[in-house]
Amino acid sequence: MTLQRKIFGLVLLLLLALALTLPFTVSNYMLRVCNMTMITYMCVVSLFVIFGMAGQISFAQAGFWGVGAYISAILTVKLHVSALVALLASGLGTAAFAAILGLALFRLHGHYFGFATIGVVMILNGLFQNWKPVTGGADGIANIPPFAIGSLEFASETSLFYLIAVAVIIISIATYVIYRSSLGRAFMAIRDNEIAAKCMGVNCYQTKVIAFAISGLYCGIAGSLFAFVSSYISATSFTFMQSSLYLVMLMLGGYHSLPGPIVGTALLMMLPEWFRFLQEYILLIYGLGVMLLMVVMPDGLIGGGKQALESYRNKRKGVANVAQK
């Protein structure tokens, strides 16, 4: 695990270095892209918790993201609650929503849970679209005030960047702590062998609900930040498509370790910016890329990279042994 720890530390350091300097080196537009990338990353990490660790595939994440966004939007625009309170309410509210949903949905097992979550994101999207008195219907909610703590206002793209970066770091560290804890081991036991998990005293039903609630918490925070960053939200953002995009990002990076979501999200969010000249073909390239990846590197870039490193080492070891003889 030392190698993994080293890699994780390195990635974290790089991320920190990037966070400190990025606003001075890139355009405002690129900064917006970075902010959106970090928000997306939180949702992908939420999928890492529920799918990567606990093995329960969920398409509800974009729906949770929307719940978080609408909670913050409604609280600040209609009820004039302070932004910080709205952010907390989004996180906790979405976590509670996910937990209640989990209590019902985890009566289903395996793929059936996954299918049910597709229903969740669709129903939520329909709700956002049509519940006019609360969500504003198709018009969405506009004029969301900028995020503020007291008189400290986060209106500029740069200040938002730092705000979101803090959230990203907290969520990353929290996830790492969970990964190393007995709770994380219970998640992974459920993923790998539910019977074995139960025989090791894991209450699978309750533990899955906890995993789902944690993933809801992350999405809720991401949704709230999204509302403050874009100052306007509507149902078109919170779709099944978005949920599947999270899944693709997680699979691309690798869903076995925490650096996976970082790599996957960064690549898929940044690539369209770098390859803008391929605009019309970008979806085609996406699709082919994902298929190719699943064939060549089923464990994602991080998993595949680790494997390549290992086989390279073994080869060198082999060469050294032969040389000794």
Next chain:
Amino acid sequence: MSPKNNPVMVLEKVCKRFGGVVAADDVSFELEPGQIRGLIGPNGSGKSTTLNLISGICDVEPGIILLDGEDITKKAIHERARMGIARTFQHPRLLSRCDIKTNLFLGHDLGNMRRASGASQEIDQSVDELLDVAGLKIGMDDSIKTLSYGQQKLLEIIRAILTKPKVFLLDEPAAGINTREMDRIRALIAIAIRNKAAVLLVEHSMDLVMSLCDIITVLNFGCVIAEGVPAEIQGNEAVIEAYLGRRRHA
């Protein structure tokens, strides 16, 4: 019959039916701390079903299972595990995508949980000692996939011992392993016994059963057909008949 001291687990007329097949029919026996009970019988006689009934994977219908005098017949698998029932499986059920450390820690976690609730004390052995007894020279960060079948079985036994079980169920630990590993399994079971576990051993290897068990229960078609110390079982007519068939009288 068995010397009745202070049984930690009692099975009273436990039954299980799968459709028309009777997998367990009025199975009754007791498990005592520090004692090894062998559970043998021909294929399909209900041995694994009995383990599943005790660990809660199958529902008992009807019958009663007592642990420390408490009726656990309706308790969930994880509740029974937390009360001190540990088991291994015929085919090891390890966390296939995790490293060895995570697999062992899973046993540790349950052990900690049991200690926190006052249900258990620390086991006397460290993980390193147990790995040493098992002859496993493995890197803690290695993937489970690097282990052989026998090593996986040994690791699963260690994982169970780390929970400091009151009742330790072993489902064919010797199936598919070599003689050296068989000795390792003996040594690990001895450690479980030293930690005051009551061991129930399902096994086809008569060598292991006859040399290890204090008392043996023989099942056939879900019924207990004999019970006694190894020497009695070896000479028991009904047992020989169940295994080899009835001698034809001319």
